[in-house]
Amino acid sequence: MPSEIDAKKRERIVRRAALELRDGFYVNLGIGMPTLVANHVPPGIEVILQSENGMLGVGPYPFPGEENPDLINAGKETVTELPGSAYFSSAESFAMIRGGHINLSILGAMEVDEEGTLANWMVPGKVIKGMGGAMDLVASARRVIVTMEHTTRTGAPKILHRCTLPITGLRVVDTIITEMAVITVTPAGLRLDEVAPGLTPDDVQQATEARLLISDNLQTITI
């Protein structure tokens, strides 16, 4: 049952990403897997979620019958508000993002390269859907974490020497979190900081096109 394996992979990624949250952080979570990070906020940590359609303090999904068409997140999903939430226009929302007020943006990727360049919005030859707010977020969030499966469904590497798809942002990614590894983008290149239990650095390198530097303090991923 590959879908169940995928679900477990994704949960591991999401749980590891949640450990990057810090108390008092304002965080923007991308559509899909990143949104799930909200379910795993560590105890004792208070984070405030921003949604780029104009909301701070995004709460959980509503109970049945309490959904409000006027209250959605950037993925167009019905959500709820919390005590201390605030609404604002799209111009104010992106002023907030562009102005560097978001501590952390977590989003998905099709490709990331050695310089932290990200491609996640367009596959030439397919009809384009649009970049939405991704270009603004990666350009200006104080820290950008990519969460993604380490390889494509056919096993091809997604962490590349150079991105081949049209890019979303040039040298924007700080950290890559996959089911196999946690990788930091450094001026010297990609540094392997953590590997999944049971894997060796070489296993990760085999699934990665870009050359990986191995951290002097290499850890096993603990979630």
Add this chain to the structure above:
Amino acid sequence: MPSEIDAKKRERIVRRAALELRDGFYVNLGIGMPTLVANHVPPGIEVILQSENGMLGVGPYPFPGEENPDLINAGKETVTELPGSAYFSSAESFAMIRGGHINLSILGAMEVDEEGTLANWMVPGKVIKGMGGAMDLVASARRVIVTMEHTTRTGAPKILHRCTLPITGLRVVDTIITEMAVITVTPAGLRLDEVAPGLTPDDVQQATEARLLISDNLQTITI
């Protein structure tokens, strides 16, 4: 009693300026004489006053005991609100002004020249006070009317061939209203459209450095 004569002059100017108001206009009135235009809105005309410190729908001065320190106009005078007033930030206020949403700005002048260039914020050698919002207003209001006494207190012309003081805006004035005349700025130069009762165009020209074109349809000022 020169001050009483001045008061009458100013009232004539203000009353004539009020005739330029049109129903539905959003109007910004400068500090001093222009503020008084609000007292002479013609019957049947509804105008909404904007104050650049962040208010639409400025009402009259408050009754004694009803003044509110949080409710002032751009001249720092206590004012009141009206049904349908709105408050906003200084950035929004000048977005409104700069965006061309103000139909009419009425303000005072030290000098105006043949091209409609205005000087009203600084006299070199005196300590400068600052331009406040005047440069933004004259650059972007759809129509700019200058209300002023025709000459200085010593009788020197204020309507000049070229401004001599540091300017507030280049080619920004549409109409000049004084106690002697109503003058329109045209591409060909200043056109005398109306003269005060009892005065001839030549009387006005004598008090004016810039050359005046005489309107084919010259009128007497009626207020």
Add this chain to the structure above:
Amino acid sequence: MNKVYASAAEAVAGIPDGATVMVGGFGLCGIPENLIDALIATGVKNLRTISNNLGIDGFGMGKMLEAGMIAAHTGSYVGENRLLESMVIARTLEVTLIPQGTLAERIRAAGAGIPAFFTPAGVGTVVAEGKEVREFDGRSYVLERALPADYALIKAWRGDRLGNLVYRKTARNFNPMMAAAAKVTIAEVEELVEPGKIDPDHVITPGIYVQRIVQGAKYERRIERRTLRERQSA
């Protein structure tokens, strides 16, 4: 000063073929449902639309797409429209996609009298191609132009006769900037009230930006993705 129109049909009358029309909303949230229907009924053609999304097949701006009245569209995300694909391939629709924050700020700039500004979004991507890129304090930015419109169709929760508007929750989105960016802004509201009923401190769109206002006849307020959590048993 009376900006109130009796019906959405009267409120949208006079929009000519080829006009540039902004439409408020994010997804299906905060869209001017009644004005969209009324605009389609006028039979106007070759519109150049500006909106973050393009509705979905069968609802919101998706209906305008189906009516064949859109010649060109500028937005940030059009992923919910299947019809779009065939139209782009058949070259009956020209689509320009730009970053959402750049879209929001370009619209804001148009209303605010700012002809152009620098932004970091899109530097090094296709978005910056052909545009000036300049460095400030060691970082690169792309010069973006204001994005104005002839008409804006927007939706607010409540409005008064003078055009003052308030919005509800995330239905605010692009509506306030569009109100300021168009020559003629047409607002539909769920509740039309007398001036003074809206606290002046709560007004989001001051009436100066609104030329026409109409109370919508009915609202479907369709939900695009109904996501729910389970009630925990007590």
Add this chain to the structure above:
Amino acid sequence: MNKVYASAAEAVAGIPDGATVMVGGFGLCGIPENLIDALIATGVKNLRTISNNLGIDGFGMGKMLEAGMIAAHTGSYVGENRLLESMVIARTLEVTLIPQGTLAERIRAAGAGIPAFFTPAGVGTVVAEGKEVREFDGRSYVLERALPADYALIKAWRGDRLGNLVYRKTARNFNPMMAAAAKVTIAEVEELVEPGKIDPDHVITPGIYVQRIVQGAKYERRIERRTLRERQSA
């Protein structure tokens, strides 16, 4: 996440000599009275202040001027301070005056990540000297840079523990933009309330922009020009 400070003195602690400090308010309306007093009490020197006005002799920022703690000031109007003249002549104070709308937009740009923008205000005047002037659609505009600060001292009517703020009437003025434009924003409020007490639709400054919040101990709220009308006899 607790941004609440017990006193204005604690809230302004750590502002170093030479810091760039924005101060909210227009005239004496909406100024952070308690924070100004607390800042003077710290004895900090050589501040570079940014504020539309400079208070009046003996009140508001006028007190900071008298304390000799301001080395340079940027604003749009300083006409109410007599002390200013002698300081400018003695070259103990450097004053930069810019158009009020440019001041507001430069501060807004700093908070919004816009490094520079074009504006029509000041073209052809001393304000444009040494700056790039460019034509767009036949009209000339001057390029203006963002104006950020190390600290912003602002005043709101009501705020919650998360820093969400609402303002009252024209006391809003420059406060919201300054909140977003500083590295550290310190807000004083008349009423400090629990999160949830402010309707999320009414929030003007979302808490993300506020790092420290304090309830002011007392407010004089001095009126600069008390203008009144007479009651008509019945």
